[in-house]
Amino acid sequence: MRPAAAGSGIMQMKERPHTGSAETNRATIDRLRAGDEACFDAVYRRYYRPLCTYAARFVPENRAEELVQDTLMWMWENRTTLIPEMSLKSLLFTIVKNKSLNHLSHDTVRSRVMRQLEERYRDEFDDPDLYLENELMQRFTAALEKLPPEFQETFRMHRLEGMTHRQIAEQLGVSPQTVNYRIGQTVRFLRMELREYWPLIVLLLGIEIR
Numbered sequence: 001m002r003p004a005a006a007g008s009g010i011m012q013m014k015e016r017p018h019t020g021s022a023e024t025n026r027a028t029i030d031r032l033r034a035g036d037e038a039c040f041d042a043v044y045r046r047y048y049r050p051l052c053t054y055a056a057r058f059v060p061e062n063r064a065e066e067l068v069q070d071t072l073m074w075m076w077e078n079r080t081t082l083i084p085e086m087s088l089k090s091l092l093f094t095i096v097k098n099k100s101l102n103h104l105s106h107d108t109v110r111s112r113v114m115r116q117l118e119e120r121y122r123d124e125f126d127d128p129d130l131y132l133e134n135e136l137m138q139r140f141t142a143a144l145e146k147l148p149p150e151f152q153e154t155f156r157m158h159r160l161e162g163m164t165h166r167q168i169a170e171q172l173g174v175s176p177q178t179v180n181y182r183i184g185q186t187v188r189f190l191r192m193e194l195r196e197y198w199p200l201i202v203l204l205l206g207i208e209i210r
Contacts, residue, residue: 026084033079040076043088048072051096058100067099081196143193147186154182 031039048068055064071092075082082091144152154172157163158179163171165179172179191198 025088029082029084044072047092055096055100059103071095143190151182151186155186158183
């Protein structure tokens with residue numbers, strides 16, 4: 001459920017967040033981080049329908065609504081992790097995209113849908129205000145590059161390219177135990193190094209790290 005404020009009457013226009021500029025975007029996120037339920041209600045009203053329309057490009061409409069509700073509630077529950085410099089619009093649309101793609105069960109189906117969407121909505125996908133993976137990926141890459149090269153390579157092969165421990169061991173000429181050790185140490189380091197941004201890293205970059 002949304003916070004109590006979300007069940008109130010139609011909000012005044014002055015309360016509606018306009019996140020088009022960096023200044024107003026920061027102000028909105030600052031209010032959310034402070035626990036401003038009226039601000040959350042306004043964000044919910046503003047973005048719910050556009051997000052549902054966007055998610056419906058990937059998944060059935062009823063599932064799209066569920067994913068959008070989950071995304072908006074995640075934003076509220078994790079509001080203290082929001083980064084004021086990041087576009088709120090980009091954050092919400094990117095999370096919905098990743099949740100929708102993750103809902104597609106088969107890799108070949110996911111790849112085909114993604115290719116079709118990229119071709120159909122190429123201009124929108126290139127909109128720098130729509131996605132912010134690049135900024136988080138830069139943070140992620142900077143942290144990863146602090147590790148020894150062999151740890152970086154092993155981690156990328158496993159977590160980013162989807163290779164198994166055995167495949168990595170064979171390709172690198174090391175034992176599976178060595179692969180497991182490198183990945184474990186890398187995970188622990190990244191969790192600590194990126195602890196402020198971890199919920200966003202996992203959601204936006206689609207990287208499962210336990």
